[in-house]
Amino acid sequence: MSFFEKGFIGPIGDDLPSLIPIVTGLVIFFSVFVLTLNTYNEKNDYLEKQIDMTSVARDLKGDSLLLNWSQFNDRCTGLKIKRYPYSFIAAIYGTDVDLTKAIQDFKDASIQGPSGTREDGSGFGFIKQEVEGLDQQSFYCSYLKIGGRDFSSNMREYSVRFYPIAVQQPIMVATSNATYQYLIVPAVMAMVVWE
């Protein structure tokens, strides 16, 4: 074998025209592969989040009727021991409240707690009930996964859902001595899930 034969450039140089498509092909393949892998993981995360959300919401609202705050709190406590891979906040609003503020409320409540206030000084609008020995308690349930960050500092990707629910609530009767009538009122459970 002689290196001085006609047309010979070198071991790589001789194959250069064929190397270009091979390298281009490999670059294309790995780019698409990485893109697919990322999309696959992202979509799996999203679907898992949705499944968890559906499951948590079903556990929290039960048969779409809450008789009192203690029942809601028991369900909330029961959920916290399940160790979900996502963090969530669920709260119940009356139907006379502007639900477009729910996300901002959740953001602020994750810092101040459910009894905090909005920028204008008004409360968050969650339904509250007087509980013996605990004062007024909001229908608010939050869960932070192990090592998770609170909602206010991690609002990049989240999912929101609303569910109709009925809540038995003491309604004040306008009499000289404040009395209450226990009535079942329509309400909306708002829920947000994030990583």
Place this chain on the structure above:
Amino acid sequence: MKSVFKERSAQAALVDSLFFIAIISALGTGLFYFAINYGLNSEKMLNSFYSSDFATDALKVLTYVNITRDGRIITPSMVVDPADEFDYLFAMIKEDYAENSQDAVKITPQTQKNIASTLYSVLKPFDSSFDYIFFITKEGGIQGEQKFLIMIFALHKQSIPGDKSKESISREYYSCVPTFSNVIEKYIFPNAGALDSAIGRISLCESSGICSSFLLGINIWVSKKAKVFSDITNEVDTEFNCTRIEGVTDASLAS
């Protein structure tokens, strides 16, 4: 002959590499197609779980809630008057049926209004984007023939059709007495698009003590402009036989 092969070896390698890139392109296209389509069905299924949960919850809430006899929705922050009378919305439906089971209009206009206002508050998170049909129907007869006890049709409509300068879209509420049983399947299902339905079974009794089984249902869909819906709610239509519920608008229900 030997030198001819030597001269053509580079050309063969080039063809091989072109084959390689063709295979890679096919694989890449396949992967890309997978990435685009992966999870779409699961997502669609999860969304349908959510919307069917939403419709079922709405129906359940309707059967639980208390309401004032004059149709005011009770909110948690409300202070009620000692003279106000409260009842379960469902008790009002039962009462109406017991009293009027032999009449043409079995559910009174006041109870129809109460149902509409309860549904308005229950569907509030999406109030401006949904249309719905709520119905109570008696099941039985030949081949599942249905007799509607009540049908409330809430539909977004253009106030002045054709006149673009004055048109505004608002939801209107209709009470319908369909003349044949499969009106929903015939007109709503094919035209509403993705539809979320919930159905429950209830028992209503006449004053004579005869009780019958009824189906209580709701079909919710994202509001869309379809000529057939305008025609249905046109009072000339004899199949749906709809009349507008007077005094019930989104504005009146919101106040």
